[in-house]
Amino acid sequence: MITSKVSDPPDGTRLVPGQQVTYTLTLDNTGVTTPSAANSLDNTSDLSDDMTIDRSSLTSSNPSVGVGMANDGSYVLLQGSVPANQRVTVTYRATVKPDGQRGNNSAKNCYGDDCTTHLISPPPPPLALSKTADPPDGTQLTAGQQVTYTMTIDNSAGTTEAPVPYLIDDMSGLIDDMTASMSTLNISSPTVTVAPEAGNSRFAVTGSVPAGERVTVTYRATVKPDGQRGDNSARNCFATTHCTTHPIGTPTLTFSKSSDPPNETRLYAGNRVTYTLSLDNSTGTAAAPVTNLTDRLASRKIIDQAKGLLQSSTGMTEPEAFRWIQKTAMDLRKSMREVAEGVIAHAKNTKAVEDDED
Ligand SMILES: [Ca+2]
Ligand SMILES: [Ca+2]
Numbered sequence: 001m002i003t004s005k006v007s008d009p010p011d012g013t014r015l016v017p018g019q020q021v022t023y024t025l026t027l028d029n030t031g032v033t034t035p036s037a038a039n040s041l042d043n044t045s046d047l048s049d050d051m052t053i054d055r056s057s058l059t060s061s062n063p064s065v066g067v068g069m070a071n072d073g074s075y076v077l078l079q080g081s082v083p084a085n086q087r088v089t090v091t092y093r094a095t096v097k098p099d100g101q102r103g104n105n106s107a108k109n110c111y112g113d114d115c116t117t118h119l120i121s122p123p124p125p126p127l128a129l130s131k132t133a134d135p136p137d138g139t140q141l142t143a144g145q146q147v148t149y150t151m152t153i154d155n156s157a158g159t160t161e162a163p164v165p166y167l168i169d170d171m172s173g174l175i176d177d178m179t180a181s182m183s184t185l186n187i188s189s190p191t192v193t194v195a196p197e198a199g200n201s202r203f204a205v206t207g208s209v210p211a212g213e214r215v216t217v218t219y220r221a222t223v224k225p226d227g228q229r230g231d232n233s234a235r236n237c238f239a240t241t242h243c244t245t246h247p248i249g250t251p252t253l254t255f256s257k258s259s260d261p262p263n264e265t266r267l268y269a270g271n272r273v274t275y276t277l278s279l280d281n282s283t284g285t286a287a288a289p290v291t292n293l294t295d296r297l298a299s300r301k302i303i304d305q306a307k308g309l310l311q312s313s314t315g316m317t318e319p320e321a322f323r324w325i326q327k328t329a330m331d332l333r334k335s336m337r338e339v340a341e342g343v344i345a346h347a348k349n350t351k352a353v354e355d356d357e358d
Helices: 293-314 318-334 336-358
Strands: 001-008 020-029 039-043 049-060 065-069 074-084 086-096 105-110 113-119 127-136 148-155 162-170 177-186 193-198 202-209 216-224 231-236 242-247 254-260 275-280
Touching: 020 074, 020 105, 049 065, 049 074, 049 231, 065 086, 074 086, 074 293, 105 275, 127 231, 127 242, 148 162, 148 231, 148 242, 162 275, 177 193, 177 242, 202 216, 293 318, 293 336, 318 336
Parallel strands: none
Antiparallel strands: 001 020, 020 086, 039 074, 039 105, 049 086, 065 074, 105 113, 127 148, 148 216, 162 202, 162 231, 177 216, 193 202, 231 242, 254 275
């Protein structure tokens, strides 16, 4: 009699928790004229630590061969005989036990010398991916501004070293608007490598992350000057779904002052004048910083004072006085405020001399 054993999935296949395997023992008594004893053991002691054998699935194709199983699942017992010129099969199913309930993660099953071994893979370590930007995703940028991108490949929850599965950082929506500087590239671990691809429009991240560790890849990019950008949307995607998008705009802040009643209206004692300062960024496509407003207001006040002095001392009109300050500033390569301060200082000195003469 010839005996053999097969499994489905076959010997050597890696199993995962919950997976089922069907074992088939074949007892071949063909080409003979006498029955043959089938009394034998299928050793499942190194199987039952990792898998649960389904007792109800244990069957024999011929009642001449009876089957049973040890209470602890350590063997399957065959008893009886195989009739002349017949083949009898014995089958049963087993299911991989859940994580934390298995033995050596090697399900070995031997019928005589005929063994099958299925290794059970531990669950793949959860490699967590993320991408951040500084300033954060969605922040509006302006020409010349820098963004630092950080990609994190996190295996801090893993118990084994995890391979990095060829991750792409796609800069194709970024490089039309920003210049990415690969000289600023920094990788926190030598186990991870980064290689530019597709004309530097993306790069591939490969390697592995040790158990319990977290690897970061960072680089900086700078917004291109106004007029040299693409769609003014700097989009950057890591591993397809981890994206940041920074809109890019141009502030066009204009500063103006008006009064009610308007400039040059003759005022009388008791008249009330309302001044309105306007900061106009209505044509701008980015927020305009107003950090030097106090300075600008102070400058404005000084220039107004100088204009008044020029008007009274020279008989210039207000626009003439303004243009004189503007032109003098350009000629002397000074700011209008500096020229205005000069006018005021000169007027004070003149007055002081006059006062002394009195
Ligand atoms: Ca085992
Ligand atoms: Ca873009």
